[in-house]
Amino acid sequence: MNIKILGPGCSNCRVLFQNTQEALKSLEMSADLEKVEDYAQMMSYGILGTPGLVIDEVLVSSGRVNTVKEISDLLQKK
Amino acid sequence: MLEQLTDWLVFNVFGFEADLAFAGVLHFFIYEAVKIGLLLLLVTHLMGAINLFFPIEKVRKLISSGKLRGFEYPAASLFGAVTPFCSCSSIPLFIGFLQGGIPIGVTFSFLITSPLVNEIALALFLAAFGVKVTLIYAFSGILLGTVLGWTLGRFDLERHLESWVRDLAKNKASDSLQSAMSMRDRVLHVSRDAMSIIKTIAPYVLAGVAIGAAIHGYVPTGYFEAYMGEGAGIWSVPLSVLIAVPMYANASAVIPIMQALVVKGIPLGTAIAFMMAVVGLSLPEALMLKKVMNVKLLSAYFGLVAGSIIILGYLFNSIF
Numbered sequence: 001m002n003i004k005i006l007g008p009g010c011s012n013c014r015v016l017f018q019n020t021q022e023a024l025k026s027l028e029m030s031a032d033l034e035k036v037e038d039y040a041q042m043m044s045y046g047i048l049g050t051p052g053l054v055i056d057e058v059l060v061s062s063g064r065v066n067t068v069k070e071i072s073d074l075l076q077k078k
Numbered sequence: 079m080l081e082q083l084t085d086w087l088v089f090n091v092f093g094f095e096a097d098l099a100f101a102g103v104l105h106f107f108i109y110e111a112v113k114i115g116l117l118l119l120l121v122t123h124l125m126g127a128i129n130l131f132f133p134i135e136k137v138r139k140l141i142s143s144g145k146l147r148g149f150e151y152p153a154a155s156l157f158g159a160v161t162p163f164c165s166c167s168s169i170p171l172f173i174g175f176l177q178g179g180i181p182i183g184v185t186f187s188f189l190i191t192s193p194l195v196n197e198i199a200l201a202l203f204l205a206a207f208g209v210k211v212t213l214i215y216a217f218s219g220i221l222l223g224t225v226l227g228w229t230l231g232r233f234d235l236e237r238h239l240e241s242w243v244r245d246l247a248k249n250k251a252s253d254s255l256q257s258a259m260s261m262r263d264r265v266l267h268v269s270r271d272a273m274s275i276i277k278t279i280a281p282y283v284l285a286g287v288a289i290g291a292a293i294h295g296y297v298p299t300g301y302f303e304a305y306m307g308e309g310a311g312i313w314s315v316p317l318s319v320l321i322a323v324p325m326y327a328n329a330s331a332v333i334p335i336m337q338a339l340v341v342k343g344i345p346l347g348t349a350i351a352f353m354m355a356v357v358g359l360s361l362p363e364a365l366m367l368k369k370v371m372n373v374k375l376l377s378a379y380f381g382l383v384a385g386s387i388i389i390l391g392y393l394f395n396s397i398f
Contacts, residue, residue, distance in 0.1 A: 008366075010166035039169055039369075043246055048134045048174040049167040063134060063167065064271065070263075 001031040001075075006042045006052030006062070009035075013051040016065050020053070023071035031075075084109040103295035110287045110334060114205040115276075118283075121201035122272035128160050130264055134171070137161070142178040150184045151231070155223030158191035159216065162275075165193075165363040172370055176247035182239075183231020189367075190383060191223030194358040198279060198330055203353075206337035207346075215350060218390055219358075226382050238375035279330040286331030290338035301342045314348045315391035319384055322355030329357045346398045351391025358383055 003020060007013025017035060024031055036042055036054075045054055049063030053071070060074050084105055088094055094101035137157045140146070146153050168189065175185040195216050203212040236244065325332060336349045359380060367376055 008166050008169070010164070012164065012166065039173065040242065040246055042170060043173050043177070043249075046174070047170050048138060049164070050170055051166075052170075064267070065274070067270065 001029070002056055003031050003033045004036050004052075004054040005034070006036045006045060006047055006054060006059075007050040008039070009037055010050065012065050016051040016053065019066060019068045020071050022068045023075060026068065027072055027075060029075060080109060080112060084112070099295045103291045106294045106338075107287055107291040110205065110290065110337075111284060114202060114283055114287065114334065117201040117205045118198070118276050118279075119272070121204065122197045122275050123268060125160060125162070125197035125200075126268035126272050129162065130268060132157060132160060134161060138175060138178045138180065141175075141184060142180050150181070151187045151228045152220070152224045154180075154184045154187040154227065155191040155220045158188040158223055159195035159220055161188075161192055162271075163192040163196050165360055165366055168363055168366045169370055172367070173243060173246050176243070177249055181231055182235040183227045183229075185227075186230045186379065187223045187227025189223075190226055190358065190379075191219055193360055193363065194222065194354060195219040196357070198275065199333070199353075199357055202283070202330065202333035206333055207340075211346070211350075214394075215354075219354070222358075222383070222386050222390070226386060229382065230379065235375060238372045240370055240372070243370045282330035283334065286334035289331070290334040293335070293338040293342060297338075297342050299342060314345070315351050315395070316388050318348050318352035319355040319359075319388055319391070322352050323359045323384075324361055325356045329353075332356050345395045347391045347394030347396070350394050351387050354387045354390065355384065358387065 003024075005013055005017045005020065007016070013035070017033070020033060024033070042050075042052065045052060045059045047059060047062040051065065052062040053060050053066060053074070055074060061070075066074070087108060088101055088105045092104070094104065141150055141154055141157070172185055172189065175188070176182065200212060200216060203215055207215075239247075322332075333353055336344070336353055340346055340349050364376060364380060367379075371379075
């Protein structure tokens with residue numbers, strides 16, 4: 001599984017990154033977690049607000065910081 | 079009722095003498111903090127609920143659809159008001175709107191109003207100055223976004239964008255967001271997001287109310303009228319706008335402080351201009367937008383907003 005956090009490095013993006021790490025840990029899942037800070041790459045997912053959460057190349061959330069529980073739910077649906 | 083409750087708490091429970099300056103400070107602090115807290119709860123939930131029906135993806139679709147027949151500017155400005163603002167989102171939003179075929183001027187309408195009129199500013203304005211002033215503030219903000227976006231839109235702005243932005247803007251917008259959430263989940267988000275907004279700004283608001291309370295208790299009424307009366311008042315508007323620009327991070331603290339200052343004789347128009355400049359002319363946003371446009375366009379944008387805020391300040395000073 002590949003997870004990307006889209007955002008220029010503001011506090012919201014950092015919190016989302018941490019929440020995603022925590023969600024992975026609580027589910028005992030492993031995934032490639034990466035930050036995307038390049039705007040051109042970010043825009044290729046069609047976001048209009050940061051932070052964005054991409055799971056396996058699908059944008060599942062944008063413009064809000066998801067809680068650990070929300071991310072866990074999204075990960076389990078995959 | 080809140081007034082009586084605070085009276086009872088300060089004078090009966092804590093046992094302060096009513097004529098003690100500190101009792102007044104404490105009374106002001108408790109009363110204002112509780113009032114702001116309640117209004118923040120109300121307004122953040124209300125705006126969150128409105129936003130539920132106008133997610134940004136839908137707004138882009140509506141504005142670019144051509145159905146608005148010339149009302150794109152006021153619509154973009156209005157949607158900017160109900161969309162929560164975050165300076166880190168400015169660039170994706172800017173490029174995303176261009177990709178959706180929305181003119182740059184219309185995008186500016188959105189970008190000008192979004193930080194100016196938001197749930198935090200509205201709640202704090204309601205607490206500090208009441209319904210009438212808040213409505214005037216919100217209406218002026220939306221009008222400002224409409225008029226300035228339209229004005230900027232009269233010029234050929236595309237050549238002032240950085241080349242990588244122009245290249246990206248050629249790509250067609252795609253609706254790639256997979257809404258994995260049910261309506262029930264999204265309704266639950268409203269409250270969760272509202273609480274997280276309140277939690278983030280709470281320390282700033284409380285600090286602002288504390289400073290406001292101290293001013294309320296220890297600065298004599300009419301103190302500032304001596305300095306900002308007829309003569310000096312002329313310069314107070316542009317000066318306050320200038321001071322406001324680097325204060326973005328403390329916007330939540332500034333409004334409660336201004337409330338106390340208005341009571342002590344700062345003209346309301348000057349205070350409104352100051353607060354509009356604090357939230358609307360944000361330095362972090364300028365630094366972000368610098369990446370997508372050249373200095374010329376950025377200065378035109380900031381200059382126009384600053385100039386209009388100054389004019390509004392004078393206007394309000396002459397009305398109130």
